[in-house]
Amino acid sequence: MSHADEAHGAPPAPADAALAAPATDSTPDTVDGIAFARLYGEPLFKLPTDLYIPPDALEVFLETFEGPLDLLLYLIRKQNFNVLDIPMADVTVQYLGYVDQLRQTNLELASEYLLMAAMLIEIKSRMLLPVKKADSGEEAEDPRAELVRRLLEYEQMKLAAQRIDQLPQLGRDFLRAEVYIEQSITPRFPDVNSEDLRAAWADVIKRAKLVQHHKISREELSVREHMSSILRQLQNARFVEFSDLFDTSKGVPVVVVNFIAVLELCRETLVEITQAEPFAPIYVRLAYLPA
Structure with a gap:
C-alpha cells in the first residue's frame, strides 16, 4: 500500500487484508524441531516450567520376564543359540547388561537376577580353567550341564502352561448357561382332553x-x-x-x-x-x- 492510498483512506488490497486477519491458524506445527504435544489445538514446543513429572511416570517396560531362567531362555532363543552348547561369554554379557538396568530401578527385584548372574560368571570362569580328568579316567562334566538341564525343564513347563492357557476357560471363552424354571407351589394336574x-x-x-x-x-x-x-x-x-x-x-x-x-x-x-x-x-x- 502506498502513502497516497493511506492518505486518502483507500481500502487495503485483498492480499494485505489476508495477512492482517488470516482466516485460519497459520502457526506451524513444528519450529526448529518436533512439538512435544498439543495444548488446546496449539503445538507445544517445550515443557512448562511449573509442571512436575514423577520420575517413574514415563517408565515403560518393553520386555517382562517371570524370573532369571525366563530371561536367560529369552536371550538364548532370540539369538538362535544351541541350548546344549551355550556361548557363555555372549550370554553373560547380555544378561549382566539387563541386570544393571534392573538394579537402577528395582533393587529388590534384581536380587534374584543377581544370583543367576553369579552362577553364569562362575560357569564362565570354570570353562576358562584347563579341563582335568577325574580319578576314574572319565572326562569331567561340562560346567553348563546343570544350567542346561534347568533351562530345558523350564522350557517344557512354559510350553505346557501355554497349551493349557489355550484351552477354553469358563468365564473367559464361554459362559455357563443358566435357565430359570418357575415352579408353582400347588400342583396342577393336567386336563383330560x-x-x-x-x-x-x-x-x-x-x-x-x-x-x-x-x-x-x-x-x-x-x-x-x-x-x-x-x-x-x-x-x-x-x-x-x-x-x-x-x-x-x-x-x-x-x-x-x-x-x-x-x-x-x-x-x-x-x-x-x-x-x-x-x-x-x-x-x-x-x-x-x-x-
Whole structure:
C-alpha cells in the first residue's frame, strides 16, 4: 500500500487484508524441531516450567520376564543359540547388561537376577580353567550341564502352561448357561382332553368285546339308573379308575349305557375326570361343591 492510498483512506488490497486477519491458524506445527504435544489445538514446543513429572511416570517396560531362567531362555532363543552348547561369554554379557538396568530401578527385584548372574560368571570362569580328568579316567562334566538341564525343564513347563492357557476357560471363552424354571407351589394336574377320553373308551370297548354272550334278549337300560349307580360307587371311594366303572362281563350294550351315564354326570358337573400326569391312568371322582 502506498502513502497516497493511506492518505486518502483507500481500502487495503485483498492480499494485505489476508495477512492482517488470516482466516485460519497459520502457526506451524513444528519450529526448529518436533512439538512435544498439543495444548488446546496449539503445538507445544517445550515443557512448562511449573509442571512436575514423577520420575517413574514415563517408565515403560518393553520386555517382562517371570524370573532369571525366563530371561536367560529369552536371550538364548532370540539369538538362535544351541541350548546344549551355550556361548557363555555372549550370554553373560547380555544378561549382566539387563541386570544393571534392573538394579537402577528395582533393587529388590534384581536380587534374584543377581544370583543367576553369579552362577553364569562362575560357569564362565570354570570353562576358562584347563579341563582335568577325574580319578576314574572319565572326562569331567561340562560346567553348563546343570544350567542346561534347568533351562530345558523350564522350557517344557512354559510350553505346557501355554497349551493349557489355550484351552477354553469358563468365564473367559464361554459362559455357563443358566435357565430359570418357575415352579408353582400347588400342583396342577393336567386336563383330560377328548383324545385321552376316546383312547380310554376304546380300551374299554376292546376288553368288552372279549366277553361275548350268545343269549339273545331284549333289555331296557336306563341311563338315570346307571348315573345313580355310578354316584353310589363314587361315594365309597375318593378316586375310582375310569375302567373300574364298567362291568365288561354284562356285554357291550351295558358298557355303552354306562359310558353315556358318565358323560351325563360330567355335563351336569356331578363328577370330575382327572389324571396325575400325561399317559397316566384316568380317575373319576365326585365334584367338590363350593361352600
